[in-house]
Amino acid sequence: MKRRNFIKKxxxxxxxxLIGAEIVFGNLIPEGYAPLFLQDPDxxxxxxKDTRMTVLNNxxxxxxxxxxxxxxxxTSNQFMFIRNNGIIPKAIDLDxxxxxxxxxxxxxxxxxxxAQLKEKFTHHTYQLTLECGGNGRSEFDPPAxxxxxxxxxxxxxxxxGVRLRDVLEDVGIKSNAVYIxxxxxxxxxSGDPEKAPISRGxxxxxxxxxxxxxxxxxxxxxxxxxxxxxxxxxxGGWPASASGKWINGISVRNKVHDGNKMTGTAYRVPCxxxxxxxxxxxxxxxxxxxMPVKSLIxxxxxxxxxxxxxxxxxxxxxxxxxxxxANMEYSIDFGATWNSCSLEKPVNRLAWQxxxxxxxLPKKGYYEIWARATDTxxxxxxxxxxxxxxxxxxxxxxxxxAVKVV
Amino acid sequence: xxxxxEFRKSVTIIYxxxxxxxxxxxxxxxxxxxxxxxxxxxxxxxxxxxxxxxVMDIDEDRIENGIHVRTGLVEAEGLMEVVHNCTNCHSAxxxxxNRMDKERWAATIDWMQETQNLWDLxxxxxxxxxxLVTNYPVPKKGRRQNLExxxxxxxxx
Numbered sequence: 296m297k298r299r300n301f302i303k304k305x306x307x308x309x310x311x312x313l314i315g316a317e318i319v320f321g322n323l324i325p326e327g328y329a330p331l332f333l334q335d336p337d338x339x340x341x342x343x344k345d346t347r348m349t350v351l352n353n354x355x356x357x358x359x360x361x362x363x364x365x366x367x368x369x370t371s372n373q374f375m376f377i378r379n380n381g382i383i384p385k386a387i388d389l390d391x392x393x394x395x396x397x398x399x400x401x402x403x404x405x406x407x408x409x410a411q412l413k414e415k416f417t418h419h420t421y422q423l424t425l426e427c428g429g430n431g432r433s434e435f436d437p438p439a440x441x442x443x444x445x446x447x448x449x450x451x452x453x454x455x456g457v458r459l460r461d462v463l464e465d466v467g468i469k470s471n472a473v474y475i476x477x478x479x480x481x482x483x484x485s486g487d488p489e490k491a492p493i494s495r496g497x498x499x500x501x502x503x504x505x506x507x508x509x510x511x512x513x514x515x516x517x518x519x520x521x522x523x524x525x526x527x528x529x530x531g532g533w534p535a536s537a538s539g540k541w542i543n544g545i546s547v548r549n550k551v552h553d554g555n556k557m558t559g560t561a562y563r564v565p566c567x568x569x570x571x572x573x574x575x576x577x578x579x580x581x582x583x584x585x586m587p588v589k590s591l592i593x594x595x596x597x598x599x600x601x602x603x604x605x606x607x608x609x610x611x612x613x614x615x616x617x618x619x620x621a622n623m624e625y626s627i628d629f630g631a632t633w634n635s636c637s638l639e640k641p642v643n644r645l646a647w648q649x650x651x652x653x654x655x656l657p658k659k660g661y662y663e664i665w666a667r668a669t670d671t672x673x674x675x676x677x678x679x680x681x682x683x684x685x686x687x688x689x690x691x692x693x694x695x696x697a698v699k700v701v
Numbered sequence: 702x703x704x705x706x707e708f709r710k711s712v713t714i715i716y717x718x719x720x721x722x723x724x725x726x727x728x729x730x731x732x733x734x735x736x737x738x739x740x741x742x743x744x745x746x747x748x749x750x751x752x753x754x755x756v757m758d759i760d761e762d763r764i765e766n767g768i769h770v771r772t773g774l775v776e777a778e779g780l781m782e783v784v785h786n787c788t789n790c791h792s793a794x795x796x797x798x799n800r801m802d803k804e805r806w807a808a809t810i811d812w813m814q815e816t817q818n819l820w821d822l823x824x825x826x827x828x829x830x831x832x833l834v835t836n837y838p839v840p841k842k843g844r845r846q847n848l849e850x851x852x853x854x855x856x857x858x
């Protein structure tokens with residue numbers, strides 16, 4: 296009886312933490328009744344997401360996939376993670392939407408309407424891997440504050456747009472240009488119109504790559520609202536926060552962009568490795584650029600039980616930030632021995648690569664299948680957590696699934 | 702004959718007396734054995750299954766199985782300081798679902814004092830913080846945890 300009450304109270308308190316406010320008379324909610332704020336808005340319906348996705352936060356919205364939901368070669372919207380820093384813009388006026396190029400290092404300020412962008416510049420389509428810098432944060436010890444992403448804050452959709460480089464050339468850039476920073480239409484959680492929820496960017500080298508797009512299509516259709524409709528930056532292989540959504544401005548800077556979440560400790564890791572739990576001064580934190588090598592087993596779903604059968608097909612994806620994955624292996628004995636997977640080339644640079652293997656499990660019992668990718672510079676995924684950092688970024692420890700033979 | 706009759710009667714009375722005595726003694730003995738085995742006479746009570754039993758608790762600081770029943774807090778040194786200072790305004794669940802070290806608990810107490818009308822805890826502050834970090838330590842995840850919350854399913858061909 297006490298246990299039942301306790302469970303009810305505990306469930307109530309987790310609801311309370313979800314909405315960030317006390318539910319007055321919460322103790323009177325009938326069992327099995329979902330409070331209105333949970334019924335409406337239904338994020339799965341609202342964003343057309345599969346209901347097996349995990350909602351980590353609802354203000355701002357942060358939703359992640361699970362490994363087995365990412366089995367598709369090209370990620371569709373229903374399985375694409377959402378990482379928002381502010382409130383999604385409402386009432387987007389397509390006809391009057393424009394993007395303005397400004398900053399210390401433009402020859403002159405210049406704006407383009409969506410129609411002008413689409414008409415004036417050549418369209419390009421690339422499949423690009425976008426992974427949240429904090430993907431895997433939940434594993435760090437001591438714990439890092441923030442959304443507790445597990446493995447599902449990664450996607451690889453097909454993006455269509457114009458090259459940022461082509462537009463920058465048309466605008467005219469001074470030789471002292473160092474960095475670009477984006478500006479967007481989302482609004483700050485506090486409601487303060489002067490505050491940008493996030494305004495990050497990339498150095499000129501990354502900004503002017505072939506694959507860095509101002510995109511207006513995802514998987515051949517208009518970009519879904521939660522993913523940046525009508526226009527977003529896509530800078531594959533870097534923390535996805537560099538790929539700003541709802542873009543209406545680009546600043547070309549003569550220094551490292553200093554917008555919100557570029558400075559302090561956001562999207563930064565210690566320049567030199569530190570012991571777990573260390574306090575790191577802001578000036579000793581360096582901006583994350585390329586994401587590290589990583590992979591996911593997307594089939595089978597963890598927890599598979601094989602009945603009188605000892606072979607198993609596994610498959611998944613591997614990616615390596617700016618680099619390519621050179622080698623893919625799996626282990627069934629906790630890393631004691633490794634076997635090769637067959638690995639496909641990426642469809643284009645910065646797209647994830649698909650791997651598969653036929654695994655033989657020698658006898659009855661519990662197994663973990665571990666997956667390990669190695670990039671073209673010989674760096675592999677660690678089997679334990681990589682270097683601890685205060686904000687819990689860049690966890691690329693090898694993915695593991697549990698399998699039993701009975 | 703009369704004497705014989707009288708003697709026989711006396712023997713019968715004594716005999717009956719003995720039976721009554723031993724019967725009584727036997728009953729008392731059984732009772733004593735039962736009390737020794739079930740001193741609360743629980744076998745004669747109905748199981749109390751109402752969910753509201755807690756409200757009826759006369760002793761609101763009752764401890765059961767090492768848990769302070771009213772708040773759910775672990776019984777340990779500093780328990781009552783926590784109960785009296787930390788469960789007046791908010792539920793103890795707010796305390797127990799958080800895991801912090803000494804420094805962060807102290808900062809949280811400062812914040813409650815600055816913004817939430819928490820009083821000066823005096824020498825109890827150290828007792829409370831020690832209780833919290835001892836009984837609700839930050840979980841050690843180590844460098845890699847076991848795979849948990851597995852939902853086993855049969856994999857079809």
